[in-house]
Amino acid sequence: MVHKDTDCEILHLDVVDKVRSTMPKEPILNEVSTLFKIMGDNTRSRILWALDQNEMCVCDLAALLNMTKSAISHQLRLLREAHLVRFHREGKNVFYVIDDDHVKDIFEKAVEHIIEKNNPTL
Amino acid sequence: MVHKDTDCEILHLDVVDKVRSTMPKEPILNEVSTLFKIMGDNTRSRILWALDQNEMCVCDLAALLNMTKSAISHQLRLLREAHLVRFHREGKNVFYVIDDDHVKDIFEKAVEHIIEKNNPTL
DNA sequence: ATTATAGTTGAACAATCATTCAACTGTCAA
């Protein structure tokens, strides 16, 4: 995205230098935010959660999430393109599976985080 | 978001039942996707990454990321409202800090993930 | 008091994006 340059002078050069020197390459941070963006949709995160439990075909996903095949299929395409899921056809059905253990980790950690946050007694 | 009901019959009832029975409550999955959505913006994830290295004032963040104070401040407001960062004023400066260790974990795990993915020799 | 700097905020605009709709492909059964 195009945006204006900064309108600021650096105030604490030591801090900015320190942070800048350890900053990951731009493409890395880009991929990180892209990953989160893909997981950051209610439909897609429910799909990922479901597939984390069991591989599923499109129709069952649609029934489970109470959405149309088309809507689910569009979101699965995004997940496929991001290599977060892969699929195999069996007869008339196309089954989707999570393709990436890191995604499972990250997703499960986030669920933990939310549950703990809502459950201060833990 | 409002959407149509499903246009599918359940095809594999055992799978759907199994997945449905362990499905987190809707609000939990909602908060999870909201968390990812917030982290899923290039500017916000760079801010989070920077604050993960060191607390920083708005102006230094703007200089580091080469963006205007206003743009940064708008994004910091979202991060504040999501309780991902907190701030304290010192004189004319307002310093922001990450408010949530889980966010650090999740973020660092995602960076690891991307780096490993781009570096198959690891 | 006045001026300058740091930061915030609301409205507006442009861009992105999720779902719908309709038309399509692929597979199986009769």
Place this chain on the structure above:
DNA sequence: TTGACAGTTGAATGATTGTTCAACTATAAT
């Protein structure tokens, strides 16, 4: 080969959202 079902796809649409702009508040220095 015809029909039915599972799934995909492109265009359209409505909603969401990131940045800009201009006006504002807060703090410190002169």
